[in-house]
């Protein structure tokens with residue numbers, strides 16, 4: 001999954017069926033323009049889900065697929081529908097595509113927003129996916145959001161000691177977490193990553209936890225970061241006697 005795709009080219013994409021299993025379908029093309037910024041694009045494929053099964057006299061199998069605009073000033077996620085060909089049910093044709101309408105953002109504190117604006121964006125895009133029934137796609141998005149939160153926080157927290165920005169950006173998330181100096185942030189971020197990794201792997205390790213737990217741990221990580229930053233401010237402005 002992932003990667004930029006070219007328009008007007010038949011290709012296979014991985015999707016989720018009604019029963020939750022994964023399969024691959026052959027599509028005729030991908031959307032060639034972004035419904036938000038209107039630019040001509042080669043969108044990034046994020047995932048897809050079957051929405052109705054075959055029944056006589058009705059449109060055949062349909063899938064709703066999620067794409068992301070690669071334009072750096074936009075990065076909006078949008079949906080496209082694919083419908084099976086009447087003559088060959090193994091081939092799917094692009095129908096409408098547009099922006100997701102249903103959207104409620106999680107509000108993060110000022111310090112979290114300024115430490116990692118990309119975390120806030122990615123977290124809320126994942127939330128939009130979740131609210132629109134695409135929990136598999138949402139899981140990967142939440143996992144990605146922790147990575148931005150942790151790395152941006154590490155860079156922020158070490159900015160005075162001259163953090164190796166490129167090193168942090170390319171390092172494994174687990175190694176970055178080890179470098180977090182606050183114990184509470186480190187412990188919760190590590191747990192969030194365990195559940196987050198589960199969302200991106202084929203086999204789950206933590207069967208008893210779900211997206212709600214993952215979101216709770218991510219929000220708790222953000223909460224501890226905020227608590228630490230707020231406390232730091234008072235340490236500076238109101239030093240102990």
Ligand SMILES: [Zn+2]
Nearest residue numbers: 034037069074
């Ligand atoms: Zn766009």
